[in-house]
Amino acid sequence: MRHFTTNWIYSPIGAVLGFSLIGIPNAQADFIADSKGSLEARNFYFNRDFRQQGARDKAEEWAQGFLLRMESGYTTGTVGFGLDALGMAGFKLDSGGGTAGTNLLPADLSGGSQDRYGELGLTAKVRVSNSTLKLGTLQIRDPVVSSNDTRLLPGTFKGGLLSVQEIDRLKLTAGQLTQINFVDSTDYQDMTANRIGGSSDKFQFAGADYQVLPNLTAQYRYGTLENIYQQNYLGLVHSLDLGAGQSFKSDVRYARSTEDGNFRNLDNRAFGALFTYSLAGHSVGLGYQRMSGDDPFPYIGRSDPYLVNFVQIGDFANVDERSWQARYDYNFAAVGMPGLTFMTRYISGDNVQRSAPGEGKEWERNTDIAYVMQDGKLKGLGVKWRNASVRSNFGNDLDENRLIVSYTLALW
Numbered sequence: 001m002r003h004f005t006t007n008w009i010y011s012p013i014g015a016v017l018g019f020s021l022i023g024i025p026n027a028q029a030d031f032i033a034d035s036k037g038s039l040e041a042r043n044f045y046f047n048r049d050f051r052q053q054g055a056r057d058k059a060e061e062w063a064q065g066f067l068l069r070m071e072s073g074y075t076t077g078t079v080g081f082g083l084d085a086l087g088m089a090g091f092k093l094d095s096g097g098g099t100a101g102t103n104l105l106p107a108d109l110s111g112g113s114q115d116r117y118g119e120l121g122l123t124a125k126v127r128v129s130n131s132t133l134k135l136g137t138l139q140i141r142d143p144v145v146s147s148n149d150t151r152l153l154p155g156t157f158k159g160g161l162l163s164v165q166e167i168d169r170l171k172l173t174a175g176q177l178t179q180i181n182f183v184d185s186t187d188y189q190d191m192t193a194n195r196i197g198g199s200s201d202k203f204q205f206a207g208a209d210y211q212v213l214p215n216l217t218a219q220y221r222y223g224t225l226e227n228i229y230q231q232n233y234l235g236l237v238h239s240l241d242l243g244a245g246q247s248f249k250s251d252v253r254y255a256r257s258t259e260d261g262n263f264r265n266l267d268n269r270a271f272g273a274l275f276t277y278s279l280a281g282h283s284v285g286l287g288y289q290r291m292s293g294d295d296p297f298p299y300i301g302r303s304d305p306y307l308v309n310f311v312q313i314g315d316f317a318n319v320d321e322r323s324w325q326a327r328y329d330y331n332f333a334a335v336g337m338p339g340l341t342f343m344t345r346y347i348s349g350d351n352v353q354r355s356a357p358g359e360g361k362e363w364e365r366n367t368d369i370a371y372v373m374q375d376g377k378l379k380g381l382g383v384k385w386r387n388a389s390v391r392s393n394f395g396n397d398l399d400e401n402r403l404i405v406s407y408t409l410a411l412w
Contacts, residue, residue, distance in 0.1 A: 030073050030074060030075060030076050030080075031072050031073050031074065031075050031081075031082065032072070032073065033073060034072070034073020034074065035070070035071060035072045035073050035412070036070075036071050036410070036411075036412065037068070037069065037070040037071070037410075037411035037412055038068075038069050038408050038409060038410050038411055039066065039067070039068050039069075039408070039409045039411060040066070040067040040068075040069070040406060040407070040408040040409075041064070041065070041066055041406065041407050041408075041409075042064070042065040042066075042067070042152060042153075042404065042405075042406045043062075043063075043064050043065075043404070043405040043406070044062070044063050044064075044065065044104055044151070044152045044402070044403075044404050045061075045062045045401075045402065045403040045404075046059070046060065046061055046062075046102040046104055046151075046400075046401075046402050047059075047060045047400065047401045047402075048060070048102065048398055048399070048400045049398065049399045049400070050396060050397070050398060051391075051397035051398065051399060052396060052397040055396065055397075056098070057098075057099075058099060059099055059100070059101045059102045060095075060099040060102065061092070061094065061095040061099065061100060061102040061104045061105060061113060062092075062093040062094040062095070063090055063091060063092055063093055063095075063104045063105055063152050064090070064091045064093055064152075065088070065089065065090045065091070065152040065153050066087075066088070066089045066090075067086070067087070067088050067153065067154075068085070068086070068087035068088075069084075069085075069086055070084065070085040070086075070087075070411075071084045072084065074125075074127045078128065079126060079127070079128055080126070080127040080128075081124070081125070081126055081127075082124075082125040082126075082127070083122065083123070083124055083125065084122070084123040084125060084134075084136075085120065085121070085122050085123075086120070086121040086122075086123075086137055086139075086156070087118070087119075087120045087121075088118060088119055088120075088121075088153045088154075089116070089117070089118035090104070090105060090116065090117050090118065090152050090153050091115070091116045092105055092113055092114070092115045092116065095112060095113045096112065098111075100112045100113040102151075103151050103182075103183055103184045104151050104152045104184065105117065105152070105184055106184050106185055106186065107184075117186050118186070119181075119186045121136065121137025121156055122136050122137060123135065123136035123137050123138065124136055129166060130164075130165040130166055131162070131163065131164040131165065131166060132162070132163050133160065133161070133162050133163075134160065134161045134162075135159075135160045136158070137156050137157075137158065138156060138157045138158070138159055138160075138161055138175075138177070139154055139156055139157075140157060140161065140175070140177075142173065142175075142205065142221065142306075143207075143219060143221045143233045143235060143253070143255075143306045144205045144207075144221045144222075144223030144231055144233055144306070145157075145175075145177065145203060145205060145223060145299075145300060145303060146303055146304040146305075146306060147303060147304070148182075148183050148302060148303055148304050149183075150183070150304075150312075151183040151184060152183070152184075153183060153184075154183060155180065155181060155182050155183045155302065155303065156180075156181045157177045157179070157180055157181070158177065158178050158179045158180075158181070158188055159175060159176050159177035159178050159179075159203075160175060160176050161173075161174075161175040162174045162175060169210060169211040169212075170208060170209070170210050170211075171208065171209040171210075172206075172207075172208050173205075173206065173207055173208070173209070173221075174205065174206040174207075175204070175205055175206075176202065176203070176204045176205075177191070177202075177203040177204075178201050178202060178203075179191065179201060180300065180301075180302065180303065182302045183302070191203055191225060191300045191301065192228075192300070192301040193225055193228050193229055193298045193299070193300065193301060194296075194298065194299050194300070194301040194302075194305070195295075195296045195298070195317075196228065196229065196266065196295065196296070196298045198225075198227065198228040198263055199228075200225050200226045200227055200228050201226075202225075202226040203223065203224070203225045203226070203300065204223065204224055204226070205221060205222065205223035205224070206221070206222055207219065207220045207221035207222060207233070208220055215238060215239045215240065215241070216236070216237070216238045216239075217236070217237045217238075218234075218235070218236055219233070219234070219235035219236075219237075220232075220233065220234055220235075221233040224260050225260065225298075225300065226260060226261070227260055227261035227262065227263055228259070228260055228261075228263050228298075229257055229258065229259060229260050229263070229266055229298040230257070230258055230259075230260040231255055231256065231257045231298070232255065232256045232257075233253070233254070233255045233306070234253070234254045234255075235251075235252065235253045235254070236250070236251075236252045237249070237250070237251050237252075238250045245279060245280050246277070246278065246279045247277075247278045247279075248275070248276070248277050248278075249275070249276045249278070250273070250274075250275050251273065251274045251275075251276075251308065252272070252273045253270075253271070253272045253273070253306065253307070253308060254269075254270070254271050254272075255268075255269070255270045255297070255306075256268075256269055257269075257270070257293075257295075257297065257298050265294070266294075266295050266298065267293035267294045267295055268291065268292070268293040268294075268295045268296065268297050268298060269291070269292040269293050270289070270290070270291055270292075270297045270307065270317065271289070271290045271292075272287065272288065272289040272290070272307055272308035272309065273287065273288055273289075273308065274286070274287040274308040274325070275287070276327075280334050281330055281331045281332065281333065281334025281335070282328075282329070282330055282334075283327075283328070283329040283330070284327070284328055285325070285326070285327035285328075285329075285345075286324075286325065286326060286327075287308045287309060287324065287325035287326075287327070287347075288308075288322075288323070288324055288325070289307060289308055289309040289316055289317075289321075289322070289323045289324075289325070290321075290322050290323075291317055291318065291319065291320055291321045291322075292320065293319075293320075294319065295319060296317050296318050296319050297315070297317035305317060308325065309323045309325050309347050309349075311325075311345065311347055311364055311366055311388075312364070312366045312386060312388040312400070313364060313388050313390050313398060313400065314347070314349075314362065314364050314390060316347060316349045316362070316364075318349070318352045318353070318360065319352065319353040320351050320352065320353050321349050321350070321351060321352045321360075322349065322350055322351045323347055323348060323349035323350075324347065324348050325345055325346070325347045326345065326346050327343070327344070327345035327346075328343070328344050328345070329341070329342065329343045330342045330343075338374050339371050339372040339373065339374045340370070340371045341368075341369075341370050341371075342367075342368070342369055342370075343366070343367070343368040344365070344366065344367045344368075345365070345366050346363065346364075346365050347363060347364045347365075348361075348362075348363045349361065349362045349363065350362075352394060354393075354394040355394075356394070358393075360392075360393060360394040361392070361393055361394075362390065362391065362392035362393070362394070362395060363390070363391055363392075364388060364389065364390045364391075365388065365389045366386070366387070366388045367386070367387045367388075368384060368385070368386050368387075369384070369385050370382065370383065370384040370385075371383050371384075378407075380407060380408055380409075381405070381406075381407045382404075382405070382406045382407070383403075383404070383405050384402075384403070384404045384405075384406075385401070385402070385403050385404075386400075386401070386402040386403075386404070387400070387401050387402075388400040388401075
């Protein structure tokens with residue numbers, strides 16, 4: 001079965017944009033001259049082995065994806081108009097024998113995966129001075145809402161996003177999202193809260209990033225999934241130059257979540273901190289995350305939570321969970337091999353409330369090895385191997401491998 005959808009909303013904005021370009025040569029020149037386009041090819045192999053007793057054997061699939069990104073410039077004048085497009089297509093290369101369910105491809109009615117799927121998302125944009133408004137298909141990375149981009153094609157939202165940067169060192173952000181499109185779907189749908197439930201067609205958020213010092217940034221966000229939960233977020237990011245190629249980075253986050261409207265009582269406090277020391281290609285990080293209250297950390301289902309211990313598979317955000325992270329990175333450019341990087345980390349969680357007697361415990365280990373060609377005809381070709389193991393006395397036991405080959409071609 002083949003799906004192709006066009007996610008073009010807010011047609012009045014599109015009409016205004018179209019009329020603004022008619023008969024205005026300079027406007028068309030900036031609109032076109034400042035535009036850019038790229039085509040990214042992703043080849044993705046995914047294997048997940050289930051190790052707990054009574055589970056299915058494995059989920060395993062191989063697929064090829066293409067992402068066409070086109071971004072226009074802005075028309076000239078006090079108010080500039082522009083248009084972005086995101087075209088995506090995915091094709092099944094191998095899946096069968098009951099191994100579907102990797103989220104690389106949409107499911108079919110037989111319990112397997114569809115052979116191909118695709119969609120086109122359009123985003124109108126308006127710029128005034130240093131402020132922009134985007135309406136339509138959105139990929140977002142924000143402390144209270146983030147798009148998922150861990151499979152063949154990225155997840156997206158439908159809505160509007162406002163960014164205001166009129167005051168030095170201060171960035172204001174606000175937005176409203178109405179629906180979500182999952183990484184393995186072409187259909188937009190209402191949003192739910194992970195582990196909490198409910199359904200809503202409105203997520204609103206606003207806040208500020210303030211550069212207190214050249215090396216210190218403070219963040220605040222307020223977000224609410226209408227009639228389900230509301231969340232206040234505070235964050236501090238500090239970078240300290242120790243000289244002689246050394247640095248120390250501190251990333252501290254706190255979120256307070258409660259119910260919104262008449263939804264059931266909800267109470268979560270999430271604290272996290274990650275400290276990283278870097279020297280000559282080496283980076284060593286230590287992290288701590290703590291959940292408090294009667295509920296797990298709420299976030300929009302099938303999106304990414306902004307937590308220091310959200311890693312390849314787990315988020316370590318269960319009721320009352322405490323978790324620690326140890327991480328090591330190495331950039332081989334330090335020894336004359338640019339493009340080659342290595343990462344490994346271990347996260348351990350305990351004190352989890354579970355339905356069975358006793359304390360819930362879990363751990364996860366991740367390893368990434370990546371290489372990007374630096375020159376020659378294959379310059380920009382990237383290969384990444386991602387390996388993970390998870391063990392838990394209240395959830396799944398998993399061993400997972402992902403092999404991703406990607407290449408991005410600049411079109412103009």
